[in-house]
Amino acid sequence: MNCLKMLHAKIMKCQKCPLSQLRTKAVPGEGSIGAKIMFIGQAPGREEDKTGRPFVGRAGKFLDELFQANGISREEVFLTGSVKCFPPDNRVPKREELLACKPYLIEQIVLVNPRMVVFLGNVAQKFLLNEEILKGRIIFFTYHPAAGMRFPKIKEKMAEDFNRLVDIAQENRLLKSF
Numbered sequence: 454m455n456c457l458k459m460l461h462a463k464i465m466k467c468q469k470c471p472l473s474q475l476r477t478k479a480v481p482g483e484g485s486i487g488a489k490i491m492f493i494g495q496a497p498g499r500e501e502d503k504t505g506r507p508f509v510g511r512a513g514k515f516l517d518e519l520f521q522a523n524g525i526s527r528e529e530v531f532l533t534g535s536v537k538c539f540p541p542d543n544r545v546p547k548r549e550e551l552l553a554c555k556p557y558l559i560e561q562i563v564l565v566n567p568r569m570v571v572f573l574g575n576v577a578q579k580f581l582l583n584e585e586i587l588k589g590r591i592i593f594f595t596y597h598p599a600a601g602m603r604f605p606k607i608k609e610k611m612a613e614d615f616n617r618l619v620d621i622a623q624e625n626r627l628l629k630s631f
């Protein structure tokens with residue numbers, strides 16, 4: 454078992470915060486060591502909680518549309534969240550939950566070592582932005598797909614953001630299709 458798989462196995466059993474009592478499955482994230490782009494969202498939703506997979510609910514489908522429109526495949530990026538367990542009613546994770554879960558996210562960044570980190574929404578941003586681990590990486594901000602799905606203006610902005618993201622990926626050879 455590689456280090457990333459070992460870390461994900463640990464996350465699946467984690468009981469470091471109260472979200473462990475409410476989850477069906479923890480959702481560590483998906484992708485491989487060596488992915489050059491890591492997308493970090495907020496937290497698993499209901500569908501993710503059932504399946505243990507990131508971005509498989511409605512917001513995930515919208516993210517897939519953005520990926521497809523821009524020639525990005527899920528297999529070549531890494532997808533994860535700021536916390537790995539479903540917060541009831543899709544609420545924003547509490548500070549103590551984010552803090553408890555943060556070492557897992559940091560370890561994922563160390564192991565995957567992405568050249569570019571994309572923050573989907575501002576939850577992870579607030580907790581990670583000043584971390585040493587981000588130094589030397591390309592940092593990119595956009596909205597959370599759940600917001601893009603609901604609000605047409607944000608949807609438009611996300612489409613523009615993804616065009617920019619792909620330009621940067623192209624310049625830096627971060628995607629296989631380029």
Ligand code: SF4
Pocket residue numbers: 464467468469470471472473479536537538550553554
């Ligand atoms: S959210 Fe993170 S810290 Fe809390 S139980 Fe799940 S994996 Fe552990």
